[in-house]
Amino acid sequence: MDLANQLIFVGAALVLISIGASLISSRFGMPLLLVFLLLGLAAGPEGIGGIIFADINSAALIGSLSLAVILFDGGLKTKGENFRVALWPATALATVGVLITAGLTGLIGWLLFDQLGLMAGLLLGAILSPTDAAAVFFLLGNRGLVLKERVGATLEIESGSNDPMAVFLTIGLVEILTANMAGGSGHSIGTAELAGIFLLQMGLGAGFGLGAGHVLALAINRLRLATGLYPLLALAGALFTFGITAVLGGSGFLAVYLMGLMLGNRKLQGFHNIMRFHDGLTWLAQIVMFLMLGLMVLPSGLITIAPLALVLAALLMLVVRPIAVWVSLLPFGFSKAEQAFISWVGLRGAVPMVLALFPTAAGLEVGPLYFGIAFWVVVASLTIQGWTITPLARWLKLEIPSKSGPIDRIEISLPELPDHEIVGYAIDHDSGLVDRSPRLPPWAQPLLLVRNKALVAPAPGFRLAVGDTLYLLAPPWKLPDLDAVFGGRPAEDAAFFGAFTLNGEARLAGLGDVYGVPVPADALKDTLAGYIDRQFNRAAVVGDVVFLGNVALIVRERDAEGHVTKVGLDLDGLKRRAPKVPFLPDLQTLIKATRRITHRRRPGPSTEDRDDDPLF
Missing domain, CATH: 1.20.1530.20 (Na+/H+ antiporter like fold)
Known part of the structure; x- marks a missing residue:
């Protein structure tokens, strides 16, 4: 003892x-x-x-x-x-x-x-x-x-x-x-057997992780348990899935990660208790x-x-x-x-x-x-x-401004207000809401204002001050919209996204007329969103920058489908160029180099056809 x-x-x-x-x-x-x-x-x-x-x-x-x-x-x-x-x-x-x-x-x-x-x-x-x-x-x-x-x-x-890949390689090589x-008396693993083991591990890991995540989410939402049992149910379900997947020859690590992903992106009762518990754990x-x-x-x-x-x-x-x-x-x-x-x-x-x-x-x-x-x-x-x-x-210019989220979230269980929470936002000295009345959407109801350690009932047209904490009643899936209201930092946003905000559907031609931006002739009919996406050959993300001369276009917002909706404009955008780093060439450069080498090997190229660009 x-x-x-x-x-x-x-x-x-x-x-x-x-x-x-x-x-x-x-x-x-x-x-x-x-x-x-x-x-x-x-x-x-x-x-x-x-x-x-x-x-x-x-x-x-x-x-x-x-x-x-x-x-x-x-x-x-x-x-x-x-x-x-x-x-x-x-x-x-x-x-x-x-x-x-x-x-x-x-x-x-x-x-x-x-x-x-x-x-x-x-x-x-x-x-x-x-x-x-x-x-x-x-x-x-x-x-x-x-x-x-x-x-x-x-x-x-x-x-x-x-x-999972590293664990598979390690265990396979240890067995070899x-x-x-x-002395060769043990069982030697061949390439085909290794490939089979890999497919089994990844397949079982993915299958058990996704399937068990779906089942556990249903269980959490349908079972009526004491509040403190939901985090334990999630933990026990995760470890059970990890263990049974590993016992059957699958990747328990992949299963438990995918299971967490399934739960984290579903509406769960007691979700914030689960998150707090697992954060400490x-x-x-x-x-x-x-x-x-x-x-x-x-x-x-x-x-x-x-x-x-x-x-x-x-x-x-x-x-x-x-x-x-x-x-x-x-x-x-x-x-x-x-x-x-x-x-x-x-x-x-x-x-x-x-x-x-x-x-x-x-x-x-x-x-x-x-x-x-x-x-x-x-x-x-x-x-x-x-x-x-x-x-x-x-x-490397890869950091973007953060938006402050709620400092507190309280789940409530009222039949009249299903799927609602009480959320609290703190007002810092650099908030854009200091000495202003917040423009709240109709679905967000202010409940309580904490000021100088005292409780204040928010009156119509109330103004916020540094150090305030405002509590509101709101649906949890709309919190990103509230984060945008309370989490903005005007100085940081202007420094990163530029002083002007434009609609993604605005035409580049209009941009050239109003701001004197040098727009390529073949892009005059393009929208800002379309032109930006075309530069990357993919959907742009927040923080991506496209340059037109000295002017920078910065992706500011995207919708749920990934389309650019807001674009920042900085007329002095050269400072945003990322520093040159010693790194290997990109795919377009490699393709260009390959074409140049192939072109040189052709018999009798004319002088006019030569590409005098450097290789990289």
Whole structure:
């Protein structure tokens, strides 16, 4: 009993210290996940805590459980409309990108470390291939960083969906190496069998995730339970789906992510209680996972491999990931700045360290080496990449102004007002509503105004002041419209979207007449929305910029179908051009280069037919 009490005391103390450390890390901008990892290191056998934890199987169980919780929460928070703009790019990164990363990293690992053969090097590449959902969701969601829609959506979907491919590669290569270690007496897996296993895992993962998500959503909406049971029902359903999918040979990680996605984009009773519960649970999962991994690290055993592991980390960040991103996104028309940023946000976190436990659990002699290399790669990634994400996004002109959402949401259950909530909005000093009366839509009813810690009944024509909090009754599906009313920041909006706002259906010809904008002759009959879409060969997203001479046209709003409805105009738009970044050529440049090479090889080209443009 004393041991149990001591474990409870030590575990709770570590969590409390981690929560306290978050206050310090936020002040210095230090990646919080790195703080959790270092705290575990300090509490470990060679740190001041002296805690010994070396149970590989328990660590793999805790790591898998924590990742399942994190992926489920990530699915809950992923908007369904993100898939409309980023499904195929993210899918390419989660499949082709993982394969390229695993292959190139594996070859580099084979060349750097004498202990690894070619197949063992490829296993190292598979372990290091996935970006980490916990790191990406945390760093993008908790730093107030709002990215251009397609960039942010691509990163979120990729990080939540690339784990299954990495897990599949890791387990497959571990089984091959284990069979080889047995002197060929073990069962050797062929290519056809591997392909069958992959299809089975992905098929079962997708099927169980989508199906169970639909069933659980129906259960939550139809069952009449105590309020506190709905979050537990969602959690139990997610873990049940994860477990049964894995037992039947499917990808539990893919299933639990898709299940969260299904629930997060449905109308659910008790939804906000579910979200609050899982938000706290996800924090706990991240703390426990990184603390546990830190406890397993022996610094004395990592010193000798540090130089080569850091070289591998640098090549992974600066060479391998950019190549994988370039190849994966080549057909999708991402700009060089966007590709460079997506490359840099290839964060490695807990997933590679959890996968690095598999070789040791399988009895491979070089198992501890994988964990040590993964530790240095994760530390380098969280330190260098995690610390520089926000300034890089701003330098590359990929950040867009944020809109403040409600600070509080209270669900109500009244038969007379089904599907309504009480929502509260805070008025900051930079709000455009200070000393003004808000123009509220007819379906939003003001209920209560909190001013100077006192309750005030909103009178007709009331004006808002700095520090006020206004509570309204409104349907939850119309909250984006209220966010637009209360979340606007006039100074930020004007700085980003320009001083003028135009209708997307306005003609370019009129733009040239009124503002003197140089409009191409073949575009005079185009609408702003049509011209912008044509420049990208795709549907434009908020924040996309098109230049006409020195003038910038900035996509400001889109409708539910993705059509541009509002366009910002900046007459001094040159400052908006993203800086040139050293990156690989885009698809159009490659096509042009191929045509030029083919043209040169034709016999007897005339001088007039030569293309004197540079290759890239």
